Amino acid sequence: MPALALGAGTASQGLYSDKSETLRDFPLQSHIQHVQPITGIVFxxxxxxxxxxxxxxxxxxMRYGDIVSRKGEYDWAPVDKKLQDIAGRKHQAILRFYFVYPGDPTTVPAYIKALPYYRETTALSEKKTTGFPDWSHPELKRFVKEFYTRFAEHYDRDPRLAFLQTGFGLWAEYHIYDGPLKLGGTFPDKEFQAEFLRHMAATFKFTPWSISVDAADEEVTPLAGNTELLDLPFGLFDDSFLCKQHVKENEQNWNALDRERLRRSPGGGEFSYYNKRDQKLALAPNGPNGVSFETSAREFHISYMIGSDQPQYQSMARIQQAGLACGYKFRVLKFQVGDHSARVTVANEGIAPIYHDAFAAVNGVRAGGSLKGLAPGESATFDIASGGASPRLTIESDRLVPGQHIEFEAAL
Incomplete structure (x- = not known):
């Protein structure tokens, strides 16, 4: 069953109302023809x-050491180039910084590696020689908090960045399933993990940030059953979506981390790589294990899903179709117009809210209330200080890059 308590409620969010003029129903036809911004299959x-x-x-x-090599000195050029290249294709970015990747040294900044008493661990992970950070050292803990403070100063309002993912362990996925797992050694202790999560919540005010569903492991992290930490506004990503054991393992992690959070923070992930079948059949009618992507996406209120290998198995038309099944989908239920004002009712017929501010606008004049957080099955009514004989209704957002547009359905 879906986790969100979906409803059919209507809220009035407009801040403007001209009660002196009569509003008339205005005919409107519109169709969603493209995958919507901030949603869909991800390459x-x-x-x-x-x-x-x-x-x-x-x-x-992204690697931390590519941004910082000396204490307090940050070079954001690699991030800026990445964001600019992606925006140049009329897309937005999802970024994840990591310290540990099987087969590689850590991405810990060079100045920390040179400090006295900082001792990394080298061990096998996935049969590859892999570096693991020394989380007993206070400078590494101080640095990672400072890093995200500085990152937010540069990018928290940047429309080129849709979502940020973060975490610890292999691939920053909150686990070391193969390798030397030691809390306070190769993995942060629970006390610092809690401190880090609180810091992220206090630091990012506009860009949604997410952690892996594997953070539900109560032996490794402090989250399970901790009401205060579970109230923090982190989203969730699931990097083995549609795997065979999803119901027994992954879904339990989603539940432990409270799926109701998807009302305010995004859900996403990546198609499972447990075997070739998982990738080959990810977008097949019955998925790789008897459940279609569209069915699972609706159940978990998925906004995005990494599927970079899907062009090997599916047409771009099928990938687009799957992308259209993700995230929000707006429909205008009513559009009334006067000489100087308008009233519009917008419903979300998608499977998740939009997680950035977006506004109904008439002739470029925006409503006072945002569509952000409008849950599936809910609608909201807005009064707007513009009308006229030929009004133009749009949905606008400052978190889009040039070439992106939020579309809507209407048959009025």
Missing amino acids: WEDSGRNETDAIQLEYSY
Whole structure:
């Protein structure tokens, strides 16, 4: 069953109302023809297949050490180039910084690695020689909090950035399932994890940030059953979506981290790589394990799903179709207009809210209330200080890049 308590409620959110003039119903026809911004199937930014409107989002890992090598000195050029290249394709970015990747040294900044008493661990993970940070050292803890403070100063309002993912362990996915897991050593202790999550919540005011559903592991993290931490506004990503054991394992993690949070924070992930079948059949009618992507996406209120290998198995038309099944989908239920004002009712017929501010606008004049957070099955009514004989209704957002547009359905 869906986790969100979906409803059919209507809220009045307009801040303007001209009660002196009579409003008339205005005819309106509109159709959603493209995957909507901030939603859909996601390709890796270096996939070479990104020049398409079948997607709206691109994903990239990032290394901390590429941004900082000396204490307090930040070079954001690698991030800016990544964001600019992606925006140039009329897409937005999902970024994830990591410290540990199997087969590689850590991405801990060089100045920390050179400090006295900082001792990394080198061990096998996925049969590859892998570096693990030393989370006993106070400078590493101080640095990672400072890093996200500085990152937010630069990018928290940046329309090129849709979502941010973060975490610890292998691929920043909140686990070391293969390798030396030691809290306070190769993995942060629970006390610092809680401190870090609170810091993220206090630091990011506009860009949604997410952690892995594997953070539900009560032996490794402090989240499970902790009401205060679960109230923090983090979203969730699931990097083995549609795997065979999803119901027994992944879904339990979603539940432990409170799926109601998807009213205010995004849900996403990546199609499972447990075996070739998971990728090959991810967008097949019955999925790889008997459940279609569209069915699972609706159940977990998915806004985005990384599927960079899908062009090997599916047409761009099918990828676009799957993308259209993600996230929000707005329908205008009523549009009334006077000489100087208008009233519009907008419903969300999608499977998740929009997580950035977006506004109904008439002739470029925006409503006072935002569509952000409007849950599936809900609607909102807005009064707008513009009308006239030929009004133009749009949905506008400052979190879009040039070439992106929020569309809506209407048959009035």
